[in-house]
Amino acid sequence: MKEKTAKGIAHVLIESLPYIQKFKGKTVIIKYGGNAMIDENLKTRFAQDIVLMKLVGINPIVVHGGGPQIGHLLKRLDIKTEFVNGMRVTNSETMDVVEMVLGGQVNKDIVNLINMAGGKAVGLTGKDGDFIRARKLDMQQFHKESGASEIIDIGHVGEVSSIDPSVVEMLSQSDFIPVIAPIGVGDDGRSYNINADLVAGKVAEVLNAEKLILLTNIPGILDKQNNLLTGLTLKDIDALIADGTISGGMIPKTRCGTDALKGGVNSVHIIDGRVEHAVLLELFTDQGVGTLLIS
8 A cells, every 4th residue: 555655656746847847947926815815724735835836946926915804904993895896995094904914914924824834935015126016097887877987986906007027036036935915106106906816917927937827716717517628728718708608707817817928928827726735736737726828
């Protein structure tokens, strides 16, 4: 029995060898969120995955969200939250909480997890080194009754206007693992909360990353019979959105991936973060645990 187990372990290690050789020296951006960011066991396994990637010569960069954690603190502080088209209306008071949670609590928790696993993580927001420049996001709301649309002011919610990768490149080359909170700074000096998927995609583009990995709470992109789809091209994705197979919250996540591909990222993975060691399984095994998008 022991011999059989040992052979199984050896097989897994040999299977990973060509992937390690292929990705050594390459940059991989991982957007961390969902259950993998809440479940204690999954959090530990994720940190181990990131440390192992660094030890075998890959340069992992983590971008994280924190919506549930923000919502929890706003509730404790009795600050009411309003959403428009799924986006949190963020006034100055709410933005203070967002910065405290994303740039403080959540970011430092992830840094600590990676360091406890034997890595050397450093946390930063887009304000550090003027890393992420942002502009205010104009939100359009469509009214079915009148057929008209209007611009809704949702406060300190932004989109990426530019990224200066020098700080992140310096950290990666110095054997550190950057952990990025998706907060940018505008020309007016104000802080802006930016969608973490969007930040991960833009960072991947600017750094000419080998891969962008998006952790989700579902197996990946599913067809109408709930079968997992993988090896999807840009043309496939457009067709799946057009026929309604990809819908709701998966549309912006998928569009983030396709934009990264168009920007020069070699491949995008939408994977199931509820699976232990999901990142390693997707990177280093033949099967993977999610949907692969290719250009």
